[in-house]
Amino acid sequence: MSASSKIIRTTCPYCGTGCGVKATVSASGGVHISGDEKHPANFGRLCIKGATLAETLTLNERLLHPRIFDKRASWSEALAMVAGRFREAIQTYGPSSVAFYVSGQMLTEDYYVANKLMKGYIGSANIDTNSRLCMASTVAGHKRAFGADIVPNVYEDLELSDLVVLVGSNLAWCHPVLFHRLENAKAARPEMRVVNVDPRRTATSEISDLQLSIAPGSDVALFLGLLRHLDRSGKCDASYVALHTHGFDDALAIADSWDVASVAKATGIEEASLQRFYELYAENERVVTVYSQGVNQSICGTDKVNAILNCHLATGRIGKPGAGPFSVTGQPNAMGGREVGGLANQLACHMELHDPRHQDIVRRYWRSPTIATKPGLKAVDLFKAVSDRTIKALWIIGTNPADSLPDADSVKAALASCPFVVVSDVVERTDTSEFAHVLLPARAWGEKDGTVTNSERRISRQRPLRQAPGDTMPDWWSICRVAKLMGYSRGFDYGGPHDIFREYAGLSGHLNNGSRDFDISDYDDISQRDYDSLSPFQWPRRKGSFLSRRSERFFANGGFFTPDGRARFIVTPFHPPKKRNAGLFTLNTGRIRDQWHTMTRTGVAPSLSRHIVEPFVEIHPADARALDILPASLARLSNAHGSVILRALVTDRQRRGSLFAPIHWTQQNSSCGRIDALVGANTDPISGQPNSKGAFVGIEPWPAAWFGFALTRNKPSDVDAGYWALARTGFGWRMELAGLSEPEDFERYARELFGVTADSAALACVEDFGRGAFRFLAHQHGRALGLFIMSREPVEAARAFLCEKFASHDPKDLMSLLAARPLSHADCGRTVCICHGVGAKEIEVAIDGRARTVEAIGRATRAGTGCGSCRPEIQRLINEKASHAQRAPAPAQDSPQEEHA
Numbered sequence: 010m011s012a013s014s015k016i017i018r019t020t021c022p023y024c025g026t027g028c029g030v031k032a033t034v035s036a037s038g039g040v041h042i043s044g045d046e047k048h049p050a051n052f053g054r055l056c057i058k059g060a061t062l063a064e065t066l067t068l069n070e071r072l073l074h075p076r077i078f079d080k081r082a083s084w085s086e087a088l089a090m091v092a093g094r095f096r097e098a099i100q101t102y103g104p105s106s107v108a109f110y111v112s113g114q115m116l117t118e119d120y121y122v123a124n125k126l127m128k129g130y131i132g133s134a135n136i137d138t139n140s141r142l143c144m145a146s147t148v149a150g151h152k153r154a155f156g157a158d159i160v161p162n163v164y165e166d167l168e169l170s171d172l173v174v175l176v177g178s179n180l181a182w183c184h185p186v187l188f189h190r191l192e193n194a195k196a197a198r199p200e201m202r203v204v205n206v207d208p209r210r211t212a213t214s215e216i217s218d219l220q221l222s223i224a225p226g227s228d229v230a231l232f233l234g235l236l237r238h239l240d241r242s243g244k245c246d247a248s249y250v251a252l253h254t255h256g257f258d259d260a261l262a263i264a265d266s267w268d269v270a271s272v273a274k275a276t277g278i279e280e281a282s283l284q285r286f287y288e289l290y291a292e293n294e295r296v297v298t299v300y301s302q303g304v305n306q307s308i309c310g311t312d313k314v315n316a317i318l319n320c321h322l323a324t325g326r327i328g329k330p331g332a333g334p335f336s337v338t339g340q341p342n343a344m345g346g347r348e349v350g351g352l353a354n355q356l357a358c359h360m361e362l363h364d365p366r367h368q369d370i371v372r373r374y375w376r377s378p379t380i381a382t383k384p385g386l387k388a389v390d391l392f393k394a395v396s397d398r399t400i401k402a403l404w405i406i407g408t409n410p411a412d413s414l415p416d417a418d419s420v421k422a423a424l425a426s427c428p429f430v431v432v433s434d435v436v437e438r439t440d441t442s443e444f445a446h447v448l449l450p451a452r453a454w455g456e457k458d459g460t461v462t463n464s465e466r467r468i469s470r471q472r473p474l475r476q477a478p479g480d481t482m483p484d485w486w487s488i489c490r491v492a493k494l495m496g497y498s499r500g501f502d503y504g505g506p507h508d509i510f511r512e513y514a515g516l517s518g519h520l521n522n523g524s525r526d527f528d529i530s531d532y533d534d535i536s537q538r539d540y541d542s543l544s545p546f547q548w549p550r551r552k553g554s555f556l557s558r559r560s561e562r563f564f565a566n567g568g569f570f571t572p573d574g575r576a577r578f579i580v581t582p583f584h585p586p587k588k589r590n591a592g593l594f595t596l597n598t599g600r601i602r603d604q605w606h607t608m609t610r611t612g613v614a615p616s617l618s619r620h621i622v623e624p625f626v627e628i629h630p631a632d633a634r635a636l637d638i639l640p641a642s643l644a645r646l647s648n649a650h651g652s653v654i655l656r657a658l659v660t661d662r663q664r665r666g667s668l669f670a671p672i673h674w675t676q677q678n679s680s681c682g683r684i685d686a687l688v689g690a691n692t693d694p695i696s697g698q699p700n701s702k703g704a705f706v707g708i709e710p711w712p713a714a715w716f717g718f719a720l721t722r723n724k725p726s727d728v729d730a731g732y733w734a735l736a737r738t739g740f741g742w743r744m745e746l747a748g749l750s751e752p753e754d755f756e757r758y759a760r761e762l763f764g765v766t767a768d769s770a771a772l773a774c775v776e777d778f779g780r781g782a783f784r785f786l787a788h789q790h791g792r793a794l795g796l797f798i799m800s801r802e803p804v805e806a807a808r809a810f811l812c813e814k815f816a817s818h819d820p821k822d823l824m825s826l827l828a829a830r831p832l833s834h835a836d837c838g839r840t841v842c843i844c845h846g847v848g849a850k851e852i853e854v855a856i857d858g859r860a861r862t863v864e865a866i867g868r869a870t871r872a873g874t875g876c877g878s879c880r881p882e883i884q885r886l887i888n889e890k891a892s893h894a895q896r897a898p899a900p901a902q903d904s905p906q907e908e909h910a
């Protein structure tokens with residue numbers, strides 16, 4: 010580090026693992042990112058998304074100024090308009106005619122003031138958050154069982170446990186650093202066991218001793234069978250149950266009929282595997298159940314949660330070192346949002362909206378004119394109310410509902426019909442911001458200042474590392490300014506996030522005396538200096554508790570937050586998911602390793618677009634065969650809600666009858682990849698969380714007449730193709746294309762795609778006779794400006810190799826772009842290890858050269874020795890090679906499209 014550079018410790022803005030990040034900022038403003046070795050979530054490690062954060066600091070595509078009706082405006086004009094329109098709606102139609110839809114990606118301080126304005130001043134609870142789509146079932150399950158929304162355990166418990174059961178969690182891709190901690194623990198104690206409950210095999214399966222490929226939606230049956238087994242094998246903890254719980258007999262009665270044979274039938278899991286799972290769970294005192302969206306995002310998500318909690322309560326395995334249920338949170342501040350009461354059915358600081366005592370505590374503390382007493386609209390209902398014009402003014406902050414809410418086309422229609430929509434975002438164009446009457450430029454990661462809470466209740470600081478660009482302002486600031494302009498001057502007079510945090514900490518302890526779980530009142534008088542240098546800490550942190558700053562677990566000795574202090578067993582009968590009509594598939598949706606949600610931030614980092622570059626659908630080989638869907642061809646998925654076109658990834662990691670597609674593609678980067686257009690707005694009746702993993706769809710080949718692959722320096726505008734997907738590269742853009750009918754003139758088509766004219770670039774064309782393929786190369790002064798490969802079949806090309814040659818400044822490399830096969834350079838295949846740029850083919854060569862462990866591959870190629878995000882995939886390549894070697898040798902296959910996952 011040079012003398013003039015400075016180190017700033019902050020927190021990663023992506024997943025709920027909440028890793029500490031160390032940003033080294035040089036005098037010239039350059040930023041180098043590394044893991045914060047002092048942070049107890051990650052001890053210095055980062056996954057590839059965290060490690061490439063510096064690439065997202067670009068100002069390309071940032072929203073830098075307020076806009077009114079898509080014209081640049083000043084903050085005072087924009088805020089006056091927002092305050093005016095909200096005030097008018099409230100005066101004319103009452104407080105329930107306005108709503109906020111906010112996000113687990115806001116900082117706690119931003120979230121707190123948004124909630125305060127809506128519930129304490131406007132007097133409505135019409136504020137809901139994208140956490141409704143994410144954590145609502147867990148919140149509801151926790152509250153039913155524990156009387157409060159508490160994650161009882163801490164990360165260390167993953168390492169201390171003897172059995173980790175992962176349910177509906179692709180931890181390897183979605184919480185990579187936690188996964189890495191688990192991987193290390195298992196390497197140190199090989200006797201540790203991991204069970205993965207997921208309908209499909211994922212990267213997470215690579216660490217598992219037992220994969221239970223469960224029929225979608227049938228987890229409740231699995232855990233009912235487990236409860237019965239635990240009881241029959243004498244593994245329930247009678248004294249814990251007697252002293253600290255309520256309702257065990259009823260829960261057991263409903264489990265009674267679930268013998269292994271019945272569970273096997275309901276879940277599609279073989280009896281032997283079930284038996285093995287039940288025995289492992291029974292034998293191991295130290296068991297942690299990690300669960301995530303395969304549990305929450307379901308029509309019976311809350312019951313799934315409680316079925317899991319029931320087993321931990323029955324065995325007393327909760328809040329103990331190495332034992333407990335563990336809901337891992339998705340967004341960086343999913344937990345903070347729950348703490349400030351960001352959901353429409355909560356008050357601040359884990360207080361209850363329906364409890365008059367809590368209403369009174371909050372209103373008096375805020376000295377607010379009013380307080381919401383009735384729950385507001387939950388996300389899906391909120392957008393239905395937008396659609397039927399009950400909501401007259403809507404403010405969306407830090408979320409992209411036009412893509413991420415179910416029935417997303419109806420959400421777009423609702424937004425289009427809403428009289429007044431405000432969107433606060435950090436990028437200029439999203440599928441949601443298109444509908445904004447007022448667009449407010451927020452400060453992004455690296456500029457924002459405040460706190461977030463991770464999955465283990467640890468509160469950490471996000472700190473600014475650079476000057477905020479343009480007119481961007483923090484979300485708390487715009488919310489407070491609007492509040493003041495609406496006439497609420499007293500409650501929103503903060504000097505900065507520090508003031509807000511103090512007030513919030515104070516409220517958490519106010520009239521609490523141990524009656525409420527969430528308490529950080531130790532910080533109610535924190536100074537600006539101490540706030541600036543605040544180290545990560547776990548709640549609770551009651552006033553004066555500074556002497557015992559160990560990590561605290563909950564419930565090992567009871568102490569639940571129910572009126573009698575006992576946990577509740579919940580009766581969770583199993584209702585099989587609705588039957589699919591013949592010909593339909595269950596559409597499962599989720600995440601990929603290197604992209605974050607709608608890609609507004611990860612999409613600008615070229616490194617993160619090297620792993621998977623287009624939207625795809627996983628389908629089982631037998632299903633694909635039956636439907637004539639060829640590997641790497643395109644398929645159309647449709648139902649009554651909408652349709653999408655995706656690249657077919659034919660793989661036996663998928664179950665028959667199920668499909669999987671990623672959630673990340675939007676109208677900004679694909680022609681028709683918005684997956685939530687297919688997901689119906691069905692929700693869990695208790696939590697209101699959408700059933701995002703269980704839509705029914707039809708699938709058929711999309712009969713493309715031609716396929717294309719293109720590289721360009723300029724961002725293409727108005728691509729004329731039935732199918733296209735766009736991704737960033739270091740030099741510009743790469744694209745996959747296809748069309749139902751051929752353009753009249755491919756040469757003109759290529760020029761338009763590249764944005765070049767006959768005067769600005771020479772165009773070379775090579776025709777590949779016999780295969781009906783062409784290559785067009787636009788170049789000038791020995792530099793490639795555009796490459797377009799057109800073929801009647803899915804394009805066969807060494808894409809990583811072409812990207813490398815395209816970026817080159819050596820005129821000799823121009824030739825390799827036109828050659829059908831790499832000339833001078835081995836094709837490394839699709840990039841698996843982003844840190845060291847190692848491709849799948851190089852790894853396969855190393856495996857053939859007898860490197861048979863991830864470590865040996867690392868020594869041979871360096872793959873997997875950087876951030877480690879790719880280690881599960883390297884393991885999969887090793888396993889696949891081993892299983893091929895056992896079977897008859899497969900013919901060498903040149904995959905027409907680089908494999909997607």
Ligand SMILES: Nc1nc2c(c(=O)[nH]1)N[C@H]1C(S)=C(S)[C@@H](COP(=O)(O)OP(=O)(O)OC[C@H]3O[C@@H](n4cnc5c(=O)[nH]c(N)nc54)[C@H](O)[C@@H]3O)O[C@H]1N2
Nearest residue numbers: 177178179183225226301302303339340599600602605606
């Ligand atoms: N790379 C990356 N990481 C992320 C995010 C991201 O966008 N990208 N987003 C973050 C956020 S907000 C969240 S909420 C988390 C989500 O983290 P996860 O929940 O781990 O991710 P998902 O891919 O949504 O779904 C997990 C798994 O549930 C499985 N599943 C589907 N249906 C069922 C079922 O009926 N039963 C069971 N047992 N499993 C089922 C799916 O096959 C899938 O593999 O990830 C966080 N981390």
Ligand SMILES: Nc1nc2c(c(=O)[nH]1)N[C@H]1C(S)=C(S)[C@@H](COP(=O)(O)OP(=O)(O)OC[C@H]3O[C@@H](n4cnc5c(=O)[nH]c(N)nc54)[C@H](O)[C@@H]3O)O[C@H]1N2
Nearest residue numbers: 139142143407408409413433434435451598606607609701
């Ligand atoms: N089918 C299906 N649908 C799903 C899911 C699924 O698994 N399947 N998962 C659901 C889940 S768990 C989640 S969490 C959601 C995520 O869905 P969204 O929340 O809609 O996704 P993001 O892309 O994270 O949207 C965040 C937006 O906020 C902006 N932003 C980033 N930082 C800031 C900031 O500091 N201030 C402001 N004002 N804006 C900011 C970003 O540019 C982006 O436009 O998707 C849900 N939808």
Ligand code: SF4
Nearest residue numbers: 021023024028056059
């Ligand atoms: S695991 Fe990766 S994405 Fe999640 S917080 Fe850590 S570095 Fe960020």
Ligand SMILES: [Mo]
Nearest residue numbers: 142143339340
């Ligand atoms: Mo999420």
